[in-house]
Amino acid sequence: MIRIEHREEAIIPPAPTPRRPMSQRRRQAIFSENCTAHNIAPCCLCGDPVHRHEDQWIIEHKRALGLLGPDINTNCAPAHAACGLKKTAEQDLPRIAKAKRQAAAGRKAEKTSARPCFNSRLRLAARRYIRNEPP
Numbered sequence: 001m002i003r004i005e006h007r008e009e010a011i012i013p014p015a016p017t018p019r020r021p022m023s024q025r026r027r028q029a030i031f032s033e034n035c036t037a038h039n040i041a042p043c044c045l046c047g048d049p050v051h052r053h054e055d056q057w058i059i060e061h062k063r064a065l066g067l068l069g070p071d072i073n074t075n076c077a078p079a080h081a082a083c084g085l086k087k088t089a090e091q092d093l094p095r096i097a098k099a100k101r102q103a104a105a106g107r108k109a110e111k112t113s114a115r116p117c118f119n120s121r122l123r124l125a126a127r128r129y130i131r132n133e134p135p
């Protein structure tokens with residue numbers, strides 16, 4: 001016998017890309033992919049050169065994981081550690097917070113839909129639908 005289940009689909013906002021640990025090998029590989037000279041790659045945030053052995057640098061996710069950026073090498077590039085902290089604080093965190101607010105507002109709007117009910121008519125003066133009186 002075939003049983004048909006009716007399941008109510010919950011609206012779940014897309015989860016941020018999970019953060020995987022960055023291995024030393026992958027970190028160096030991404031730096032090498034971005035090299036423009038021997039052990040020098042441009043900072044993906046300020047454009048100034050990052051020196052592999054002299055500067056403090058991180059692998060930056062160009063589109064933040066929290067904004068659904070993929071954890072793939074083409075979304076990654078070396079950046080000065082200071083530039084990365086600045087981007088996280090000034091750009092990514094406010095954007096992530098805004099995306100969360102927008103998702104929450106969308107869910108609320110769906111719940112409290114202003115659709116007219118079946119037995120109602122539009123009263124322009126009141127700017128709303130008024131339930132019809134029974135005859």
Ligand SMILES: [Zn+2]
Pocket residue numbers: 043044045046047048079080083
């Ligand atoms: Zn920089």
